[in-house]
Every structure is written in structure tokens, then in C-alpha cells.
Amino acid sequence: MINNHCAVQPDVVLTGDRATGPLHLGHYVGSLKLRTRLQDEYEQTILVADMQGLTDNANHPSKVSSNILNVVADYLAVGIDPSKTTICLQSQLPALAELTMYYSNLVTISRLERNPTVKSEIQTKGFGRSLPAGFLTYPISQAADITAFNATLIPVGDDQLPMLEQTNEIVRKINTLAGKPVLSECRPLLSHASRLPGTDGKNKMSKTTGNAINLGASEKEIRSAVKSMFTDPNHLRVEDPGTIEGNVVFTYLDAFHPDASYVADLKAHYQRGGLGDGTTKKILEECLQELLRPIREKRAEYLSDKGQLTDILAKGTQVARVKTEAVLFSVKDIFGLNLF
Amino acid sequence: MINNHCAVQPDVVLTGDRATGPLHLGHYVGSLKLRTRLQDEYEQTILVADMQGLTDNANHPSKVSSNILNVVADYLAVGIDPSKTTICLQSQLPALAELTMYYSNLVTISRLERNPTVKSEIQTKGFGRSLPAGFLTYPISQAADITAFNATLIPVGDDQLPMLEQTNEIVRKINTLAGKPVLSECRPLLSHASRLPGTDGKNKMSKTTGNAINLGASEKEIRSAVKSMFTDPNHLRVEDPGTIEGNVVFTYLDAFHPDASYVADLKAHYQRGGLGDGTTKKILEECLQELLRPIREKRAEYLSDKGQLTDILAKGTQVARVKTEAVLFSVKDIFGLNLF
Incomplete structure (x- = not known):
């Protein structure tokens, strides 16, 4: 260096x-x-x-x-x-x-x-x-x-x-x-x-590939982005064990959820089976809505002037x-x- | 175009x-x-x-x-x-x-x-x-x-x-x-x-190849540049016929001498023999000294302030x-x- x-x-x-x-x-x-x-x-x-x-x-x-x-x-x-x-x-x-x-x-x-x-x-x-x-x-x-x-x-x-x-x-x-x-x-x-x-789990998040959640994203955009998020394609039934690696929902929970031990428990639960993608996505969505709401509001306020x-x-x-x-x-x- | x-x-x-x-x-x-x-x-x-x-x-x-x-x-x-x-x-x-x-x-x-x-x-x-x-x-x-x-x-x-x-x-x-x-x-x-x-007759006049006569050249520099100028290398005796093409002295006379018909006469004389390089160079030198004297003087004056x-x-x-x-x-x- x-x-x-x-x-x-x-x-x-x-x-x-x-x-x-x-x-x-x-x-x-x-x-x-x-x-x-x-x-x-x-x-x-x-x-x-x-x-x-x-x-x-x-x-x-x-x-x-x-x-x-x-x-x-x-x-x-x-x-x-x-x-x-x-x-x-x-x-x-x-x-x-x-x-x-x-x-x-x-x-x-x-x-x-x-x-x-x-x-x-x-x-x-x-x-x-x-x-x-x-x-x-x-x-x-x-x-x-x-x-x-x-x-x-x-x-x-x-x-x-x-x-x-x-x-x-x-x-x-x-x-x-x-x-x-x-x-x-x-x-x-x-x-x-x-x-x-990105939400597709394929590439890094980027403006051009349509896999991004913008800081100014609306509530609806956030919901839809999380819904379509890439998880574990082999995790077909709730009771099946799921994989964490490459599962974008967990990557985002790691990045954005304020409570790391709660996320660790979720991961363990997901891996042993019994935790559905619908539930993890709902948890992530709430977390992102909470993070982005004040940012979106301030952003809109600044852009109004x-x-x-x-x-x-x-x-x-x-x-x-x-x-x-x-x-x-x-x-x-x-x-x-x-x-x- | x-x-x-x-x-x-x-x-x-x-x-x-x-x-x-x-x-x-x-x-x-x-x-x-x-x-x-x-x-x-x-x-x-x-x-x-x-x-x-x-x-x-x-x-x-x-x-x-x-x-x-x-x-x-x-x-x-x-x-x-x-x-x-x-x-x-x-x-x-x-x-x-x-x-x-x-x-x-x-x-x-x-x-x-x-x-x-x-x-x-x-x-x-x-x-x-x-x-x-x-x-x-x-x-x-x-x-x-x-x-x-x-x-x-x-x-x-x-x-x-x-x-x-x-x-x-x-x-x-x-x-x-x-x-x-x-x-x-x-x-x-x-x-x-x-x-x-350039004075060497080889390349175009250029700052870098040492074949240039600068606008601010001193009387002595002009004299020495003309003296060393490339003429007709086969024109060994005054009475021999000389060649105009590639003869830098004549190229310069064409470019700088105010009297074109006088230069034409000189060329004819040189080509039929009986005109030495010493004489043509002297004519060119006088012409360049006259052209550059006022330029050199003004240049020096400007550079003094x-x-x-x-x-x-x-x-x-x-x-x-x-x-x-x-x-x-x-x-x-x-x-x-x-x-x-």
C-alpha cells in the first residue's frame, strides 16, 4: 500500500x-x-x-x-x-x-x-x-x-x-x-x-440494472422490491431447511436490521426449517420502510425547494x-x- | 474541403x-x-x-x-x-x-x-x-x-x-x-x-534541429548562418554552371529578396556559370540583415520592458x-x- x-x-x-x-x-x-x-x-x-x-x-x-x-x-x-x-x-x-x-x-x-x-x-x-x-x-x-x-x-x-x-x-x-x-x-x-x-441477487446493486432500491423509493416500491427479492430457490415449503448464503433477504437484514442477535436467531430458524420467505420478507420490509421513511420525507422536502x-x-x-x-x-x- | x-x-x-x-x-x-x-x-x-x-x-x-x-x-x-x-x-x-x-x-x-x-x-x-x-x-x-x-x-x-x-x-x-x-x-x-x-537544406526550418535563423538573430549569427548555408555541392569553381534546385541560398532569395527580377537574373547567371557562392551568399546576407535589423531592434526594445x-x-x-x-x-x- x-x-x-x-x-x-x-x-x-x-x-x-x-x-x-x-x-x-x-x-x-x-x-x-x-x-x-x-x-x-x-x-x-x-x-x-x-x-x-x-x-x-x-x-x-x-x-x-x-x-x-x-x-x-x-x-x-x-x-x-x-x-x-x-x-x-x-x-x-x-x-x-x-x-x-x-x-x-x-x-x-x-x-x-x-x-x-x-x-x-x-x-x-x-x-x-x-x-x-x-x-x-x-x-x-x-x-x-x-x-x-x-x-x-x-x-x-x-x-x-x-x-x-x-x-x-x-x-x-x-x-x-x-x-x-x-x-x-x-x-x-x-x-x-x-x-x-441487487434485489435479484445476481449483481451488485446498480442504477442501470433495475435491481436497486432508491433512497427515495415509495412505500409501494419498497414493498414490491422486497416481494420480488431473490431468496433460496430450493426453499419450497415453509417447513424445509433454507439456505442463508446468497439469500438476499438475509444479506439485507444483516446490512440494515438494527438488532444483530435477532437476525442471528432468524437465520438459525430459517436454516433448520419452519420459517417462510413471506415472514422474513415482511420483517425486512418493515425494517427498510422504517429506515427509508424519514429519508424519503426529508428528500422530498429538500427537492420541493x-x-x-x-x-x-x-x-x-x-x-x-x-x-x-x-x-x-x-x-x-x-x-x-x-x-x- | x-x-x-x-x-x-x-x-x-x-x-x-x-x-x-x-x-x-x-x-x-x-x-x-x-x-x-x-x-x-x-x-x-x-x-x-x-x-x-x-x-x-x-x-x-x-x-x-x-x-x-x-x-x-x-x-x-x-x-x-x-x-x-x-x-x-x-x-x-x-x-x-x-x-x-x-x-x-x-x-x-x-x-x-x-x-x-x-x-x-x-x-x-x-x-x-x-x-x-x-x-x-x-x-x-x-x-x-x-x-x-x-x-x-x-x-x-x-x-x-x-x-x-x-x-x-x-x-x-x-x-x-x-x-x-x-x-x-x-x-x-x-x-x-x-x-x-533550414539552412542545412535537409529539413524544414525548426527550433530543434539547429538549422534556423531566429527573428532575433544577431548580425554575426545571420552572417555565420548564411556562410554555412547549403548550396550546390557540385559547384566547385566559380566558372562552373550551378544548380538552383535545393540551393538554399536561392530558396531564401526567392522568399526574402524584394526584387524578383534581380533574383531571376542572378539565377540565370549562376546556372550558366561565373557566379560564385560567396557572391550569392553576400547578396542574401545583406538582404537578411536589412530585413532582420529593425525586427531585432524592436524585439530587443520590447523585451527590455x-x-x-x-x-x-x-x-x-x-x-x-x-x-x-x-x-x-x-x-x-x-x-x-x-x-x-
Whole structure:
């Protein structure tokens, strides 16, 4: 693990989300809940990544633009507090684009093509040879995002580690060119939560595969999602023993039910037989309804005043602008380009 | 030739130079002289391309930064008038970097790899697989430069035509996305002047190969450059007939001597024999000394007041900033990203 972090400076946390759809329970478990804690301990910035969202959505940009405020409402609804966390919009921070340009000269095409995360995403998205340049180069843009805030602690899943490695390579090149430490290396804050599967139990929960429960889901949507949830296909009669592994209802109960010992009892009961999927689903549904009701209500309230939401985002972006321009200035200084 | 130019709108001219060295006679013949005429007919912008200069100089950035003001002094010395021409600095125009990011999503890597100009430059520079991303993608950055000024008429050599084609492809994609003409297609203003060879007669005049006569060359440098100039290697005795083709002295006399019929007489004399290289070189030297003396003097004068030079560049850049931000706004509007 790359770790040149200097213990004297307090950590700066950066996270973000591509604004390509409303956030869902996968985001909640994997990242949002953590951010509500991190904001009390660290200087934290959250970047609404609209420009990165366009790297594979340039032909239907409204998928991005229409979701910017939804994502901000999601943040606020789960308890991210704009007085503690800087929430800002990527497309309104020119320094990020400028840093990307400078860093592009320090990274080779073959290095980008070797990036495992990009490789697997190219395959998933079926780009083949018609890969947009912006998609291949987005690790450079991510490095710009991270360094522009001097972020040192990046909450990520392990699939994102190659991105941080690329960022630190750029940081070292810049610092070598400067002959002094101008940018800080970052290190991952690896999530302990395993990735939440979608309701179909096949893939991770995702905006695009229709297996997600959004944070703003209605009572009815939650009910129907839980009803159709993948359990144990061989558990045909209530009295039969059932399997826990791969049973999404139990995965969700583990993730969301507040009483772990109660869930442990349920599991034991299910495994020895006599507990039906209808019952476990009802327990899960109640738990999710309880979790999501206040979030849905707050979310709707925030979205009912888009002027105020925009204002929160604009204020955070102004704070971010000052920070990112300062870093851009230091980098341009290395290249001798602060003429006026 | 791509030409969707609307005859009603007056043409906007954009040119520029990578700030990687002082300008030389090749620039003078190929482009600078023309620009002093174009500024009287068109809205003209000249971009000092410092960021593009870094695409293959990131490891020795002072090669770029130390030449920015030299290039501006070169412009002023040859008669480019900042009250007629907007002279501006690429690195101080964030909209160019931002447009590059948006356009990057519209161009595939394989399209960039097919660009003949980039292909041949990759070969010349010996990049191989360690090609910097910023170098492969610089046609996108050039498209950003051109469109950011709504430039429609681009003085280029024919080796640059693929760049304009790439630009117009992006323009059409943007206009299609917008459902209306937001950006203007550009067309080349092809130079009639053939490319000036270097003093060695081998390659085009270039900053890097040591075969250039800079606009700021001293009297002594000019003399020594002409003395060492490539002529006819078989023209050993004055009385022998000499060859004109490939004889750099005559190529330069054609390019720089004000009296074409006098040069025609000289050529005839040289071809029938009896005219020595010493004499033709003396004539050329006088002609170049006369051409470059006032340019050198003005150049030195401008460079003696770097504050004033910087001020000229800063003022032009301010004008350019307003123009380019307006175009960026229109493009971001297509993507729905002008939230605040």
C-alpha cells in the first residue's frame, strides 16, 4: 500500500458520486452512512461528478443534468450536513479540468490501458475500440479531483485501488518536477462493508440494472422490491431447511436490521426449517420502510425547494473553488505558468 | 474541403504558436507576415500555446515558460498590432481546458490514433508506446482552441488539415446534440508559400534541429548562418554552371529578396556559370540583415520592458477570456450544466 502520508497534517477526505441517477441502498451501505460519520472527524468534501458522468453519457446528457439536485437531496436526506461537509459540483470547478490537462502530459496511453478498473469497465460497457478518449483518461481526471483538494484519505472499494495508485504516481511526478512536496499522496479508507447485492441477487446493486432500491423509493416500491427479492430457490415449503448464503433477504437484514442477535436467531430458524420467505420478507420490509421513511420525507422536502438546494450546492462549490484554484496555482507554478 | 461557413458572418481568424522557442524566418514566411495582413481584414486572435507546448515538454517546462514573452516580442516586432489582434495566453483561459474535457467524450481513441498528423509526429518524436495521453489528445485541445473563439478561418499548412477535420467533426457532434448550430465549422486558409527549408537544406526550418535563423538573430549569427548555408555541392569553381534546385541560398532569395527580377537574373547567371557562392551568399546576407535589423531592434526594445509585454498579453487574454467563457457557456448549456 502506498502511504507517504505525513502524520502531522490532519487528513482531508474526498468522495463523490457520478450524477447519473438517484442514489440507492447500495450507496447508503457502501458509502453514505460512513460519510455522515467522517464529517465529524475530518475536513470532508463531496464532489457531485457531473463531468465524469458525461464520459459515457455524452449522447444523453439529461441523464446527468437531471440528477444533480437529486443526488444533493440524497446527501442531505441521509444526514450529510453542508455546514460540516463541502458539497460541490465538478463542472463548476475549472481548476479540475485545468489540472487534468497538465497531468495528461505525465501519463502515457499504455499506462492508462493497463489500469485494471478501466479495463474491466471498458468490457462491461462494451466500448471496444470506440472508447471515448474521456473515458480512457478519466483516471487522470480523478487524480485531478483528488489532488485539487489535497485529499489524503479516500473511502473506496478495493476495485478503486488502481485509481489511487494512478493518482499517487502523478503526485510523485509533480513533486519530483517541483523538487519539493507540492501535492499530497492519498491512501484508501477501505470499506469493511461487503458490496450490497441487487434485489435479484445476481449483481451488485446498480442504477442501470433495475435491481436497486432508491433512497427515495415509495412505500409501494419498497414493498414490491422486497416481494420480488431473490431468496433460496430450493426453499419450497415453509417447513424445509433454507439456505442463508446468497439469500438476499438475509444479506439485507444483516446490512440494515438494527438488532444483530435477532437476525442471528432468524437465520438459525430459517436454516433448520419452519420459517417462510413471506415472514422474513415482511420483517425486512418493515425494517427498510422504517429506515427509508424519514429519508424519503426529508428528500422530498429538500427537492420541493430547488432554489435552496441549488444555493447549498453553489455555496459549497464556492468554497471548493477557492481550494482548487490554490492547488492549480501551485501546480502551474512548477511549470512557470503564473505569468499574470 | 469541409465548408459550412455561413457567408453572412464575417470570418474570425485564429492562429497560434507553441511557446517552445523563439520564432524564426520559417515562421515569418509561413505565417507571421500573413498575420500582419489578416489583422486589417478580420477579427484575429493569436494564441500563445504554452499548455500545448507542455504536451511533449512536461519534463523541462522552462523551455515553454521562458519563451512566452519571447514569442510575444516576436509578434510585436514583425508588426502584429495588439490593438488589432488579440494576443492571448492559453494557460490563462480555463474555458479551453473545460471544452477539451467535454469534447473528449465525443472522440474515440481509435479516431485519435488514425489522425495522420499525430501519427507522423508520434514517429518523429519517437514516442512509441510511451505516448503521453496529452499528446494523443491534443487534436481535441486544438478543437477547443478553435471553437472557443468561434474561429472560422484557420491559416495552416496542408499537414494541419486533419486537425481541422477533427475540429469540424466535433463541431457537428455538438451541433447535433444541441439540435441547432451552436459552434461554427472552420475552414483552412492554405498558405501559398512553400515551407522554408533550414539552412542545412535537409529539413524544414525548426527550433530543434539547429538549422534556423531566429527573428532575433544577431548580425554575426545571420552572417555565420548564411556562410554555412547549403548550396550546390557540385559547384566547385566559380566558372562552373550551378544548380538552383535545393540551393538554399536561392530558396531564401526567392522568399526574402524584394526584387524578383534581380533574383531571376542572378539565377540565370549562376546556372550558366561565373557566379560564385560567396557572391550569392553576400547578396542574401545583406538582404537578411536589412530585413532582420529593425525586427531585432524592436524585439530587443520590447523585451527590455517585460512588464509592458506582460501587460499586453494580460489585456489580450482578458478579452479572450470573455469570448471563450461565452462559448463554454453555450456548450455547457447543451449538457444542461449551467446550474448556477
